[in-house]
Amino acid sequence: MNTRHLIIQSIFASALSVAALTATAADHMAPGKGAAMAPTSSQATPTAASAAGGASAAVMADGVIRKIDKDNKKVTIKHGEIANLQMPGMTMVFQVRNAALLDKIQVGDKVKFHAEKQEGAIVVTDVQTAP
Ligand SMILES: [Cu+2]
Numbered sequence: 001m002n003t004r005h006l007i008i009q010s011i012f013a014s015a016l017s018v019a020a021l022t023a024t025a026a027d028h029m030a031p032g033k034g035a036a037m038a039p040t041s042s043q044a045t046p047t048a049a050s051a052a053g054g055a056s057a058a059v060m061a062d063g064v065i066r067k068i069d070k071d072n073k074k075v076t077i078k079h080g081e082i083a084n085l086q087m088p089g090m091t092m093v094f095q096v097r098n099a100a101l102l103d104k105i106q107v108g109d110k111v112k113f114h115a116e117k118q119e120g121a122i123v124v125t126d127v128q129t130a131p
Pocket of ligand 1: 088
């Protein structure tokens with residue numbers, strides 16, 4: 001009787017902690033993006049979010065492609081301020097998760113791009129040539 005009670009209790013406890021972890025992760029993702037969007041225009045937020053497919057309303061930064069390293073999935077961009085990363089303009093190396101993103105650009109291109117922090121690295125998740 002006692003043993004069974006303990007088992008049930010520990011199952012319940014681990015289910016609870018999984019739920020807590022999931023909630024924490026979700027809370028972590030959402031407010032960062034919400035906060036980044038807020039100063040721009042609260043009116044524009046729903047439109048921007050649905051245009052981007054609902055995933056992440058992309059905050060686009062300006063840049064010029066300096067170097068493309070497809071083998072290592074890296075791109076060097078001389079970039080302007082990146083609002084969502086609170087980063088001033090500089091020239092730096094970014095990672096990409098999907099090397100195909102690099103097919104769309106060439107060295108010297110003026111681009112608009114979205115970068116974000118993923119697992120400690122700064123990753124370009126979207127890039128498009130700017131007029
Ligand atoms: Cu930078």
